[in-house]
Amino acid sequence: MGDKVIVEQHGAVLRIVLNQPEAMNAIGPEMASRFAGIAADAAADAAVRCVVVTGAGPHFMAGGDIRYFSELLALPAAERDAKLGALVSDVGRAVTSLRTMAKPVIGAVRGAAAGFGFSLMCACDVVIASDTVNCKLAYGQLGASPDGGGSYTLPRLLGVRRAMELALLDERIDAPRALELGLVSRVVADAELDAAALALAARLAAQPTAALGRTKQLFYGSFEKDLAGQIDAELQAFLAAAGSHDFSEAVTAFLGRRKPEFRGS
Structure with a gap:
């Protein structure tokens, strides 16, 4: 069967590969549990300064494993709910770690990004999309509602009205439309996706990543604060x-007319 999630270290960049290409990387309990653990470990590892999340094969992720859902239908309600609850909790833990970790997270997305795959894409800080991307929420066609933080991130990306339209109509979105809406940051040719994502991750990892992490937390936290609260949060972050070492290094390098050497602390 192989490992459902592959971890690759590229210097200070951690690449997480969802690995069930024969099923379009559909997520079941094994993948969800491992993904949640890897994301939590990446958040805590100071040696990891940028994370890339992608899928093996021609697709990012087609959502939940329908075959697993089918198996659960025959179970008593309490047992079914416990198993589904564990799965949904694990994907929620993974997204929480990615969203809150004090380092950049890049989604490298190609092909299908549906269901939790769509929610996961929305949870990344920067998304580089292949020109093959075809995404949709897809929960409605399953008779379900969003998980993986999709109902939190999507309205913040697009506004409630546009997010509601996408959720209720459940239409497919190709790469140009995803870029127009702001669901993805940039679109590249499919053959260039992996190299482009790693190049961007290396560029970010070479930056003062502790400062980038504070910026990330400020931006996301701004939705929960008024202006006075946000200004105070900015003060504390500054x-x-x-x-920090990186602030001192940046000031010293600027005055010395040399390139700074950041270490992310």
């Missing part, structure tokens, strides 16, 4: 940065 003071934390001022005590």
